[in-house]
Amino acid sequence: MSFLKTEALYKTFKIKKFLIPAVENLNMEIDSTDFFALVGESGSGKSTVVRLILRLIKPDSGKIIFKDKNLWEMSKEDLKLFHQSIGVVFQDPYASLNPRMKVYSIVEEPLKIHKKFTPEETESIINRIFSELGLDKDLLNRYPHQLSGGQRQRVAIARALILEPEILLADEPLSALDISLQASILNQLIQIREKRNLGILLITHDLNIVRAVSNRIGVMHLGRIVEEAETKEIFKEPMHPYTKILINSIPGYHRRDRTKVPQISTEDRNSWILKGCRFYNRCQYRMDICRENIPELKDINGRKVRCFLY
Ligand SMILES: Nc1ncnc2c1ncn2[C@@H]1O[C@H](COP(=O)(O)OP(=O)(O)OP(=O)(O)O)[C@@H](O)[C@H]1O
Ligand code: SF4
């Protein structure tokens, strides 16, 4: 039984008359022991994947399967279990922390909704997660605006982990923080992951972070997964031309066979409406076949890649 998977998942947005296939034929499987990183440029559909998995938006078609059950056909009890099993943190903790509630109530709230604990048990659970995240207990009596950015994001993580979920979905959770804070929060997350067997789906632009912490990577480009493999494999030998560009453009990361790096520009609607490969306009390896045909995500030696070069 897989923990969480998507089957042929599609989500299209309509902006005026223009259709954006933000998530197209997504077949992704995440185990509760994975540290899976989903990477890709802005607008590639990463947050849409998270919103679909959290059931915040409905797919046009396809399935999201949580422990063998379809998320959109679940009983109320199973949905409750699903929400207990998945914690979530977003980039902006302001949006997820109620400004009118004190930190204690914010962190306590999921416990009150989902489980029945005595006040003493609740306090000890909160104390434990606060100490794991290096948060001072004095903060429990404050409001979110009285915290620093790093403290706020740690509180958001504490709330996300308070029900001891099996997996944490983290959508750019650290990108608003400075580098030293990012490193210390990541280290705490890694320790918590080991202690609690926590699976993580991390969405980030930062490939240095991905390289340091994840065990698998999915690379997303304009709504499609173009490559998926173990982290060490991807960094050793990126296969898809887009992945090569991403890896070669990491600041301070030098590969011996470094290819020429074309400028990454914000892609316009012309690439979304391409008939074939959506990387065609930027690809230095493009061929005639790529213009008219959509490459399949192929299995190659245990890796997956969507490109006619393979
Ligand atoms: N509610 C919406 N209505 C219309 N279009 C949307 C909506 N949500 C997302 N989109 C579009 O879908 C595409 C994917 O957006 P998404 O937010 O998933 O990208 P992302 O990879 O998370 O980007 P970023 O790295 O900037 O957060 C974008 O072109 C975006 O404009
Ligand atoms: S399918 Fe063709 S255009 Fe697309 S990435 Fe591969 S070689 Fe480049």
Ligand SMILES: [Mg+2]
């Ligand atoms: Mg996003």
